Amino acid sequence: MHDIASKTGLxxxxxxxxxxxxPEARSAAGRSIRDALLSVPEVEMxxxxxxxxxxGTEPDTRSLLFALWKRGTYVLLPRLLPDGDLDWASYEGPDSLVPGPRGCPEPSEPPRGPGAVGSADVVLAPAVAVDRTGMRLGRGGGSYDRALARVGPAILTVALLYDAELVPNLPSEPHDQRVRAAVTPSEGLVRLG
Known part of the structure; x- marks a missing residue:
C-alpha cells in the first residue's frame, strides 16, 4: 500500500x-498498438x-476504433457523467463523435447506461502505467475503476501503453481495479496477473 502522493508524483x-x-513516435506507437490489438484472438472474435x-498524448485509438467499426464490431465508447462515472454509447464512425466534458470526444448516439460496459467481450482502458500484476495507474478521477468493477472476471481488459509504461510495480489503493493485459508497441499484447 502506497500513499496518494506517490501516485500523483509518478x-x-x-x-x-x-x-x-x-509526435511521429506517438503516431508510430499508435499504429503498432492498433495492429497488435486487431490480431488478438479475443478482439478478432x-x-x-x-x-x-x-x-492529448495518449496512445492513439482513432484508427483502431475505425478499423473495429469497419469490420463490423459493435464499439461502445464512454460518456463522462457529472459524478465522474461513465455512461456508454455506440460509435458509428468518426462523424458520430461530439465534444464532451473536459474536451473528451464522445459518441452522439443515445446513452446505454453505466452497466453497458458489462456486456462487452473486450474492454480497452486508458492508463498512464500498468504493472506486471495488472495494477493500473489512471488519471486519478476513478472513472475507469468504477467501469472496470462492472466487468466480469472472464472478460479481457486491456490497457494501452507506450513501451516504458509497463512497469514492475505500482502504488495502489483498495478501490483500484486491475486489468488482465496491456498492449505496448514493442511487446504487443502482454497478459498480466
Missing part, C-alpha cells in the same frame, strides 16, 4: 515523458468492444 512524471515524445477515444 503520474506527473509519466505524463511529462509522454509530452516529451515526438468480439461482438462488442468497449473502447475510448484517445486525447
Amino acid at each position: 503520474r506527473a512524471e509519466l505524463l511529462g515523458r509522454r509530452a516529451a515524445m515526438p 468480439a461482438g462488442t468492444i468497449a473502447a475510448y477515444v484517445s486525447i
Whole structure:
C-alpha cells in the first residue's frame, strides 16, 4: 500500500515523458498498438468492444476504433457523467463523435447506461502505467475503476501503453481495479496477473 502522493508524483512524471515524445513516435506507437490489438484472438472474435477515444498524448485509438467499426464490431465508447462515472454509447464512425466534458470526444448516439460496459467481450482502458500484476495507474478521477468493477472476471481488459509504461510495480489503493493485459508497441499484447 502506497500513499496518494506517490501516485500523483509518478503520474506527473509519466505524463511529462509522454509530452516529451515526438509526435511521429506517438503516431508510430499508435499504429503498432492498433495492429497488435486487431490480431488478438479475443478482439478478432468480439461482438462488442468497449473502447475510448484517445486525447492529448495518449496512445492513439482513432484508427483502431475505425478499423473495429469497419469490420463490423459493435464499439461502445464512454460518456463522462457529472459524478465522474461513465455512461456508454455506440460509435458509428468518426462523424458520430461530439465534444464532451473536459474536451473528451464522445459518441452522439443515445446513452446505454453505466452497466453497458458489462456486456462487452473486450474492454480497452486508458492508463498512464500498468504493472506486471495488472495494477493500473489512471488519471486519478476513478472513472475507469468504477467501469472496470462492472466487468466480469472472464472478460479481457486491456490497457494501452507506450513501451516504458509497463512497469514492475505500482502504488495502489483498495478501490483500484486491475486489468488482465496491456498492449505496448514493442511487446504487443502482454497478459498480466
